[in-house]
Amino acid sequence: MNVFAIGGMAISLVAGVLYARAARVARGPAALNGAIAGGACALIGIAISYLFGDVPAAVLGFGTASSAVTGAIGGAVAGGAHRPVITRGV
Secondary structure, X not given: OOOHHHHHHHHHHHHHHHHHHHXXXXXXXXXXXXXXXXXXXHHHHHHHHHHOOOOOOHHHHHHHHHXXXXXXXXXXXXXXXXXXXXXXXX
């Protein structure tokens, strides 16, 4: 059973969510940067898999693109889901 696609996109989804939660930004920027985080994770992982001969070179393009979309979804879902910090002067 080949789980490269499902596993890789799950990692990119988590990368987008983790970025959005750590950065505490609105949905738009979280989605954009989640796409960058997800795409970067995928590019590294797919490049290593290609070097090992596990995947063809074409996967570098469409695998990275699909994982970037998944990272954007993760960022958009988690983005803006934080409570603002309210400081009160004393």
